[in-house]
Amino acid sequence: MTLTNWQILDSIDPPTWIRDRVGKFAAQLLWQRGFVSPEQVSAFLDIEAYQPTSAFALPEMAIAIARIQTAYERGETIAIWGDFDADGITATSVLWEGLGQFFAQGDRLVFYIPDRLKESHGISLRGLDELRSQCEAADKVLSLIITCDTGSTSLAALSYAQELGIDTIVTDHHTLPDERPPVTAIINPRYLNSDHPLFHLSGVAVAYKLMEALYATMPEVPQQPLEDLLDLVAIGLVADLVQLTGDCRYLAQKGIEVLRQKKRLGVRMLLEQCKRVGDRPIDISFGIAPRINAVSRIWGDVRKCVELLTTQDEQLCKALIEQTEMANTQRKALQKRVFKQVQAKIAQLDLSTVGIIVLVDPQWSVGILGLVAGQVVAEYGRPTILCTLEDDLAKGSARSLEGINLYDLLKGQEHLLQSFGGHPLAGGLSFQIENLQVLIEAIDRSFWSQYGVLQSKKITIDLEVEIADLNKDLFNELKQLEPFGMGNSYPRLLVRNCHFSDISNANIRTPKGQKVEYIKTEFTLSDRQGNRIHGDWWGHYSYELPDTPCDIVIELVDNAFRKRYDVRLIDFHAQSTPLANEIPALAKxxxxxxxxxxxxxxxxxxxxxxxxxxxxxxxxxxxxxxxxxxxxxxxxxxxxxxxxxxxxxxxxxxxxxxxxxxxxxxxxxxxxxxxxxxxxxxxxxxxxxxxxxxxxxxxxxxxxxxxxxxxxxxxxxxxxxxxxxxxxxxxxxxxxxxxxxxxxxxxxxxxxxxxxxxxxx
Known part of the structure; x- marks a missing residue:
């Protein structure tokens, strides 16, 4: 492994009142993260102490609700236009169930989600024609589209819808276009100040806020409680890696409470399939979300995922669960294979002169390129764009690292792109392959002029602990601070001078015992005092671990299957060599x-x-x-x-x-x-x-x-x-x-x- 730059946060001694409330280690974390008053701590820890923000604080919410009321009164046909990732699928499901209290599902309410393998994010002209044709075939006139998790930058398609006489309400959270799109209303928290409690809402959270406003405006119509949708909100929020602060944290906390109750058939069966309890965000990020996302990554069409999350038919749900598990198994193998191919291509590059890694290969499946690009960013510390090639059109995904706004870099080359959209850290794009070299040179020049130097690969370490500290008490201390995510990162723990032993690795297996081309290494960690704990290292082989004493960075996790607490290895630095002991003084x-x-x-x-x-x-x-x-x-x-x-x-x-x-x-x-x-x-x-x-x-x-x-x-x-x-x-x-x-x-x-x-x- 290449040595990573470790940034170890200063150890502090917080006041007695906060230590007494949450424990020594959790108190240090809260203090480091700026929660220094009893009121701040209470609002962070206690859901009931937080005052959620009104849905009408979102710009144009009142306009959107008025248009939906008109559609309800006139008996109009409405279409939901969703997106194919977990945030978009849960957002579609929220609107399907929420609007379904006002409009008959399958009659006056339909939904459309693009096929990931055939279409791009956003609204398309072809999709609009297909959606309108479906309505006309059922002798219905489509008059209103409500998007979720998409649409802000689909200017051409939105203009086309307007020409067709179809009104559009956009609910989204992606980066805004320079000009307001031609829509009836656009509800996007990006119009708010960055410190606003609603600014970081994901697509599903914005969709939920729309339903919150509609339920409040027409309370006599719905037969099901609004809060029943919150488990879907928690899944989308955690899966989309948005900053879990303000109302995002509040909605995630409330949603996990609902998730824990397992009222929703599809959610309950998903949790059973991945052997998760459903009381923690990790049950979403490592259990539910990968399975939902895998369907579009492998098969493209995700309409069955909405059905899985909303059906009451147990036999149908069981069949759909088996399909998601199969897709997730194939996704793991495909992701590993493509990552190896990407690494082989990177080995041919001179990384000392490469600011942004851009690679294209017609054999790659577009569905998993975002995942692989994220792996490349983590491994090489470079913003990365990976694309496949179809009929001279390159389509793919972009991922970046904190501090480098890849969206802005791409926007500066918009004239070379056929389409693009996303966040500062992630996005999707397409362009003609003839523009590849020009695009690479242009964004590389922009990168060097804007950022100057390559960012070194670094890890922020929150706390230094001993192996003896890695127990149930510490786990419960840290659990108080959940949900973890962007803006409230999972605690990284430093353990010094320890040894790896009992090292082994194997392919992961499916529930039917079939091998998957996806590796994890298992080990025992011990120190000189004889303290020991089990752990694993995902995506790595046993031979990559050193035989010598190390300082390591880990996360503490609960192993529900084996009923114990384990560590997940993040990084290590060997500390046993004579050279290592000489480094500080000699390097200086x-x-x-x-x-x-x-x-x-x-x-x-x-x-x-x-x-x-x-x-x-x-x-x-x-x-x-x-x-x-x-x-x-x-x-x-x-x-x-x-x-x-x-x-x-x-x-x-x-x-x-x-x-x-x-x-x-x-x-x-x-x-x-x-x-x-x-x-x-x-x-x-x-x-x-x-x-x-x-x-x-x-x-x-x-x-x-x-x-x-x-x-x-x-x-x-x-x-x-x-x-x-x-x-x-x-x-x-x-x-x-x-x-x-x-x-x-x-x-x-x-x-x-x-x-x-x-x-x-």
């Missing part, structure tokens, strides 16, 4: 001494290097302070810039390198074949002669004879011959000496490469 003096040295990063640019420039070439990655100082001194004595031309350091895993070496030894001794040193280095990823010799000596202890035959034409690349003379009956065990040396080499190269990159910026 190094930066001071060489702050004025000009370093040019030429890696990956062999075809464009001007060799006539007066520079000192650095063609190998330094592995020690002496190495680094020698390279620096050489450039300084020559009064030249230092040009980096060595390949990016490989991520060597000592365990895998040793197992590979043993396998090669067995093969060569059995077949009598030979191998060039350069070939062996390429297979192991280790070019250090001392470490290779260490491996050879270890092999000789188990009956192998290793001979190096000099090659006069290439003295630095001898032929390696390995023979088995008197093999031990037991296979060579893991060579801890070799493994530690290989892991140390990785750490050294990555550290010194990072030091040079920092100076090169």
């Amino acid at each position: 003096s190094f930066n001071k001494a060489d702050a004025n040295l000009k370093i040019i990063d030429w890696r990956g640019k062999d075809d464009t290097i001007d060799r006539h420039l007066v520079t000192t070439i650095c063609d190998r990655c330094p592995q020690s302070w002496q190495d680094l100082n020698t390279i620096i001194a050489s450039a300084q004595q020559a009064n030249q810039s230092l040009a980096l031309t060595y390949p990016n350091p490989q991520k060597i895993n000592g365990k895998i390198a040793w197992q590979t070496l043993v396998g090669i030894a067995k093969y060569l001794s059995r077949t009598g074949k030979e191998i060039k040193r350069s070939q062996l280095v390429a297979k192991l990823g280790i070019g250090d002669r001392d470490i290779l010799q260490m491996g050879f000596e270890e092999l000789q202890q188990y009956g192998y004879v290793v001979r190096a035959i000099d090659n006069p034409l290439d003295p630095d690349n001898p032929t390696i011959r390995i023979e088995a003379i008197a093999l031990n009956t037991t296979p060579p065990p893991l060579s801890q000496k070799f493994i530690q040396a290989a892991n140390e080499l990785t750490f050294q190269q990555q550290f010194f490469d990072h030091q040079l990159q920092q100076l090169a910026q």
